[in-house]
Amino acid sequence: MAQPIVTPGPTSPTPRAPRLPRWLFWLIPLALLPLPLYLDQYRQYVVNLILVYVPVAIGFNVVIGNLGLLAFCNVAFFGIGAYTSGVLALKLGLPWWVTILPAGLMGALAGAAASVPALRGVRLFYLAIMTLAFGELLRWVYIRWVPVTGGSFGMSVPPPNVFGWVLDNEGHKYYAFLALAVITVVLTDRLLRSRFGRAFMAIKDNEQAAAAMGIPTDRYILLAFAWSGFVVGIGGSMYAALIGHITPIAFDLTELILQFAVVMVGGLGSLTGSVLGAALITTAPEFFRPFPGFLELLFGVLIVLVILFLPRGLASLLARLHPLFVDRYYRD
Amino acid sequence: MRLTKIFLTVAAAVATASPAFADNMQGITDKTIKIGNMGPFSGEAAVFNPLNYGPEAYLRYINAQGGVHGRKFETVFADDACNEAKGIAAARKLIYEDKVFMLMGVPCSGVAMAIKPMLEKEGIPWVGPAANPKLTRPTVPAMFHVTYTGIESGQAMAGFAMSNPALKKIAIVEHSNDWAHGYCNPASEYIKSHGGEVLERIAMERGSTDGTTQALKIKSIGAQAVMGCLYQQELIILLRDMQKFGVTAPVIGALGADFDQTVQQVNNPAAVRDKFFQPYQFKAKIGTPALKEFEDMFTKYLTKDELPKAGPPTNFYYFGIPVAIVTVEAFKRAGASPSREKWIAAMESIKDFDTGVLADKINLSKDNHVGVQRMFAVGLDKDGKQTIYSSWGKAQN
């Protein structure tokens, strides 16, 4: 064995990036707690929809932003989560809160399955096409597996139930959703700021160099996909609880484009960006309401403009504002 | 701990804040009645938006006559993009923000099913063209069908075919979506329960560019008739390819394709004459004097953007209008100070009411919120003359 090369001796003080205390983060959900007191059932629903898209976006971002692979199958995880929750509630009569974890786990399983092409070395646009096929095949299964999924009519899911308390009011759902959104954000943040998240980023930037640093890239690709599936699956479960009626058409290519838009507008690879993107893209159609028919055109143009002029999304605006908002991948 | 306490306090506050049940006079003022008109104005299903403009034309016509009991209708449009999440948002906006009296429209069954629990809970009236029979069966206090659901249409398709005793072995060609299954499931039930046989349910997906497989399959299983639960484009392809391979079984198409356009685009009289039929929901042919009144209404009261870019209003405009006609009739009957309860009671009092458009008269009651049953069929006879049939080979009037 070689001798120690460096002994961390008296270090010269180096300027650190400015940091805020971590507990400040908790002020955000805390400040959001009284929201239902001020919102009507319509606005509250839109807020809840934003909260659904928070896990959907952060999960998606792990694969396309952090791991940097062109996986076009996020709606597959979303749909699996929704259907798992729906089927367990409808066929087995389980309360919604019991179905959340299974929805996440089924999503993770789908994530693992979707990582197979990537593990076989398929990359770039070719990977995009492969994973697209995976998502569309699943949608075909939802349509065909009528006894379980209700086929093309979809299934009506009973109102969500948490510990025997039926959430039949948007304000009630809000608390459950806020808790889930916070949990998924915090867990994903912890994952990304550990050696796992750094490995994802290393694989994105230079796969060969990552392997040369002792990172078993395949294992991490699998992990990223599974985590993405897990988080997005939970988002799917929330979707089922919010909408109450799930149909195969909700998981089609249009939905995929929407989810892409959330991540791209928010900022690739940025957790904060995903949350911002979810908020912006979910509420955008509400602002476009006075122009029915223009929605697709405006939406397309919006994405084009963001890619051209704000390639790192809203998160980069924040980061430009103050270094505090720069995403970091370590803990000290 | 502190966090938990705050959470519990706020949650309790929200829970105890009495859920603001919608006022049963919501949307009614001395001068106006506010109506939410919801449908797909964007996305693939936007082709169905004449179902929203049809009733709007009628409301504008009524407004031009001075309104009902001195009140004029005020419509708030909302786009649901035929997507459940967007649809719920749209419906909630209409109900809680715009505070409309009732909802009209919502042609997409998925969206209608998704907003149903909310409408039920809040007692918001709905009248619309979504074909899913589960919307009004079992009866829900405030939801009404005054147009044909999938059950009536599907049974009419099968019933028309089976009114010809020679047609017993029937094949179904359908899209794999709720729309198609909404028609072909009841059709299939009807065939089986009336001594016929469903040989095979053949899939033909949206966007198909070729119907060779389906046509050859129909031929090889020896089907005597075909139920085609297909949108217009695929129906045209199927008819064309059946002709190409000499498959002579008649095709009964579902509502959802425009008969005239289909015939015109197949562009081959031999492929449709005495061979292609469709249930017919109107009392007379579109473009004939019996329906002229409505055509004038559309062209007079709708804007250029709301009308077809070319040609006269299509059958979707006519299919949409009974929704408004019956709604207005109920407002007339509900008296000078309408409330939701009075309006619903007025709806349920409607018997043998002739809309002037539909083949059947409207009959509603406390236990039955599906207003129409009987349909005709339309087709070209052996000479190529468009005919409305009451049963196989038997022309109506």
Added chain:
Amino acid sequence: MALLEIDNVTVRFGGLTAVDEVSLTVGAGEVCAVIGPNGAGKTTLFNAVSGNAAIGSGRILFQGEPIHGLLPHQISAKGVRRTFQNGGLFGDLTALENVLVGLHARVESGILGVLLASPSARRIETEATARARALLDLMEIGHVADQPAAQLSGGQQRIVEIVRALATEPPLLLLDEPAVGLAPHMREQLVSIIRRLAGQGIGILLIEHAIELVMSVADRVVVLNYGKKVADAPPAAVRADKNVLEAYLGHV
């Protein structure tokens, strides 16, 4: 026993023999430079050692164990670390995060610990971060620790890459053209870093075009030409070798 033993290794790509029955050894604390004209097979030889290229025949032993046929990350975990010719840094990560990736194998936090932020996982992470900072400070680039690697100067990038490779204290380091694009004073610094590492017993295999640098730092020079080894001797002897001159002149 030599630290690294390359024994009769051949690497073929299709019909092309990139490395042809090459043998060489690197001992602990030894700096062995591989030189040769473009296309001589130097980088391919590196790739064979680090597991990025499969060998056709021969053996590669590290500390007496065969490592050919292992995957790159397994070889890395055994203690063979490398740098890359065209900058193998992770551009979107900061210098600090790059070094942390280098420490990956040493940060043994489990996924559950990370997700639950268990005290031990937190401790492991903060310790690793402190160590990474210390390493950067030691190489006198601590002030750029929080800048994205892509924004660093060429020299800083090269040093970060070496720090990253050294973070786990590997016995053997493969440096692929570390001096490319460096200003003269940075080259001197590089030479002193290499000497210091060798002085601490690390074996170094070096590919370099800058002959002066090679001559000043290497204990032994191996010359490749058309995939074949044409010389293997101390710098002074190689300088006088006729084969070597021919290999280079033949290409001018």
Added chain:
Amino acid sequence: MLAVLPQLVVSGIATGMLYALIALSLTVGYRATTVVNFGHGEMVMAGAYALFVFAGFGLSFAPALILALGLLFLWGALTQRVFMRPIISGPHLSLAMMALAIGYAMRGGARLRWGSEVVTLTRPYSQDVFMLGPMVVTMDDLAISGFVLVLMGSLSILFYLTPVGRLVQAVFQSQRGAALVGLNVHAFHAMMWGVGAALGAAGGALLGLFLPLSPDMGVWTLVRGFAAMTLGGFGSFHGAVIGGLLLGVMEKLLGFYINTVFIDITAYLITILVLLIRPAGLFGRQTVVRI
């Protein structure tokens, strides 16, 4: 059951010709720029509508078609120049999303203009049916196959007998190298993207001959084109053509002999199977797979 086999194959080839054309047009763009146009389906759609518009000016079929293809060539080149070039060195995801978003906006635009009306093209030939032994062949089949074969022939001449083919290959392998030998890579990219768009538009025009136009008509063709590319080998010209033909035939066989519900997912099944069995496709080199 076997009696219809020849008919299925013949009809499958006729359909496959269209898929082949779409796959080929995708491949042209991909080979020249190494970027897959995820908004290509809308170029197909736009081709059909452009033909409709020009025909509406009273032009006969051939000049209207030429104008439509020219327009789409310009539009393709313009999108590459204005939208793709500024981000060409950015993440691949941005490139994919950019193309997707342009397509989405085009679809929205088409829906605004034509969404509520039925738009059809008129065939420049009669709608006759021929018997070829026991098989039925329509004029549509012949016209499409003929047109696609002529296009393929001209493309082969372009790529195999003129310097363009070598340029494409050079740019595909090393853009820097191509720039070094004096090729204006940017202009070349824009031009080939335009050629791809024009070829796709030709596919749309052919579709429009026997289908009513709709803003969504491109989406399905894109999926079929991808599957054909994958089957033939990503980036291979003749692979795209053979992949398209095979896909057309397989859809028919799977649909008839197994179940019609499989027609719609044949493309996806093929994509997945190719991955499991032979990721490089029939004629592809391993280049798509990690080095």
